[in-house]
Amino acid sequence: SQTIHQWPATLVQPVGSPLSLECTVEGTSNPNLYWYRQAAGRGLQLLFYSVGIGQISSEVPQNLSASRPQDRQFILSSKKLLLSDSGFYLCAWSRGASGNTIYFGEGSWLTVV
Amino acid sequence: ILNVEQSPQSLHVQEGDSTNFTCSFPSSNFYALHWYRWETAKSPEALFVMTLNGDEKKKGRISATLNTKEGYSYLYIKGSQPEDSATYLCAFYNNAGNMLTFGGGTRLMVKP
Numbered sequence: 001s002q003t004i005h006q007w008p009a010t011l012v013q014p015v016g017s018p019l020s021l022e023c024t025v026e027g028t029s030n031p032n033l034y035w036y037r038q039a040a041g042r043g044l045q046l047l048f049y050s051v052g053i054g055q056i057s058s059e060v061p062q063n064l065s066a067s068r069p070q071d072r073q074f075i076l077s078s079k080k081l082l083l084s085d086s087g088f089y090l091c092a093w094s095r096g097a098s099g100n101t102i103y104f105g106e107g108s109w110l111t112v113v
Numbered sequence: 114i115l116n117v118e119q120s121p122q123s124l125h126v127q128e129g130d131s132t133n134f135t136c137s138f139p140s141s142n143f144y145a146l147h148w149y150r151w152e153t154a155k156s157p158e159a160l161f162v163m164t165l166n167g168d169e170k171k172k173g174r175i176s177a178t179l180n181t182k183e184g185y186s187y188l189y190i191k192g193s194q195p196e197d198s199a200t201y202l203c204a205f206y207n208n209a210g211n212m213l214t215f216g217g218g219t220r221l222m223v224k225p
Contacts, residue, residue, distance in 0.1 A: 034212070036215075043119075043202060043215045043216055043217035043218050044157075044202065044204075044215040045215075046212050046213070046214070046215075049212055059212065090156070090157070099144050099145030099147075099162070099164075099206035099213065100162075101147065101159045101162055102147070102149075102157075102159070102204070102213060103159075104156035104157045104158075105156060106155075106156055107156060
């Protein structure tokens, strides 16, 4: 069976500090990978998606970046966090890109202070 | 940017009540409509993936209908229970190459 893990679960970071959230998927190969964010009071916003190693598409311009160094690893980064980066971040995967079910990780709470 | 709207934003019902809420999406270039259930402190989990106009899916006391021509889907919960309390998200996928776009969710609270 497939599993997805992301970490850390919670993070409190000062403004201007770097960020690294990691996500790994097991039990499948060549998944599509996603980073979503839920800001307070809003739905899920797609930040990045990847259909293969080194292939990253950004949906929303911001000071965040994503990388996919291995087939089943997806990393969300920032060089300098802003207060507005606070929120709940979800990593997710799916098979193919044709509207298949999205499977989510446990989520990471980021508070920028 | 695709517009996916859910209403109401939140809903309080008594245990045993039946309830329903709406997801509206663009009616052009339809490919799929998803419903997810998101309990507090857990990850969202898929309820239904719907692709055909007129489709109706059912899982226990929860069911969903789909109208792709007018761009809406209803989620019904029959005889709500406290464990049904969660945020219900719909997500729309079109065939123009966009990724899933999520609505803002309907937060359901069922009082015992």
